[in-house]
């Protein structure tokens with residue numbers, strides 16, 4: 076499989092001189108298994124530039140778009156994804172609905188007339204939806220496992236397996252602590268909270284088990300440990316937690332993702348260095364890099 080990163084930033088696009096190396100677009104990954112299928116993970120603003128690239132190739136596009144969740148930074152690029160407005164293209168959008176509000180409605184609503192000049196039902200491509208929860212399914216010869224993670228609303232992580240190799244994509248996730256009060260957890264939907272509470276022992280083994288022995292773990296590392304002290308319950312991790320999950324899961328490579336919008340290129344360089352230093356003292360030492368726009372990784 077080949078993965079290409081088109082957007083790696085969390086929360087809000089961050090263009091400018093200080094973010095030019097890692098990039099300012101919000102999440103979007105292109106995934107090419109070794110068959111004819113195309114998977115797109117998340118539709119943050121990075122999907123707009125990916126769409127321009129697809130248009131330049133002048134070929135019809137058939138793809139599955141897997142959404143971790145529907146917060147703005149993961150869907151806001153979709154109205155600007157030009158291939159969705161061309162006949163002969165075909166997309167299946169896959170993700171969790173929200174307490175009975177369908178994925179189709181959530182995606183259509185962001186293109187209502189008061190938000191956007193073009194409405195969803197005017198798009199010319201053939202677009203279908205598939206609402207999923209925690210489940211396993213296949214696309215071509217690729218297996219997808221979806222698991223709810225600890226983030227406000229219903230957010231999924233994906234484990235993608237093809238040809239005996241697998242990578243895990245957990246864009247937004249916070250360490251779960253069983254001592255947290257219900258009011259602290261009130262942004263995460265109750266059924267998801269219950270899934271974590273049901274775990275014997277460390278509830279975060281839900282995440283580590285999901286990523287067990289994966290070739291690559293792409294994980295939220297939005298905060299430094301110091302920042303996290305003031306940002307608990309925002310639904311994100313500090314980089315030490317991403318390292319901990321990679322070590323517990325014994326993955327081969329950790330890719331830090333969903334960079335904080337306030338982090339400059341130099342800040343992210345420091346975070347990578349700190350993670351590598353942390354790993355020196357661990358029993359398992361995966362390679363550690365930070366996701367950057369344009370980065371391509373073979374799995």
Ligand SMILES: [Zn+2]
Pocket residue numbers: 085086146148149246247333
């Ligand atoms: Zn996000």
